[in-house]
Amino acid sequence: xxxxxxxGRLILVGISASALGxxxxxxxxxxxxxxxxxxxxxTLIGGVIWACRAPxxxxxxxxxxxxxxxxxxxxxxxINVHGTTAMFLPVIFAAxxxxxxxLLIAAVRFVLSLRTRKH
Numbered sequence: 482x483x484x485x486x487x488x489g490r491l492i493l494v495g496i497s498a499s500a501l502g503x504x505x506x507x508x509x510x511x512x513x514x515x516x517x518x519x520x521x522x523x524t525l526i527g528g529v530i531w532a533c534r535a536p537x538x539x540x541x542x543x544x545x546x547x548x549x550x551x552x553x554x555x556x557x558x559x560i561n562v563h564g565t566t567a568m569f570l571p572v573i574f575a576a577x578x579x580x581x582x583x584l585l586i587a588a589v590r591f592v593l594s595l596r597t598r599k600h
Contacts (some may be wrong), residue, residue, distance in 0.1 A: 488534070493522045499572065501558030503537025506568045517568060521575040528579055532586040539592070551576035 498500030502513040532540040551573050560566045 488527045488531035495524030532583045544580045547580035563594035
């Protein structure tokens with residue numbers, strides 16, 4: 482049986498690793514990219530595990546808020562693919578994927594809950 486604390490810990494470790502990778506980009510380019518990607522993957526896995534257990538409304542709100550943050554990051558940060566702000570591109574991509582997965586999980590759980598209520 483999985484620990485109920487596992488999703489929260491994965492999300493926290495993933496965000497920490499991603500943030501550290503972004504901060505260290507100018508000093509340790511290759512290592513920071515790997516750290517950022519591993520952190521984003523851990524955050525994604527933790528978010529999916531959490532969304533499978535969380536109330537449907539919270540999964541829906543989390544998916545939408547992740548999309549809003551990704552849109553704001555895309556609009557407010559002047560991303561230069563040849564500079565250090567290029568590190569935000571995988572973060573935005575992961576946010577779009579994470580938000581879509583959380584919304585998909587919420588939709589599937591909602592449809593399944595409707596089907597079980599009819600029976």
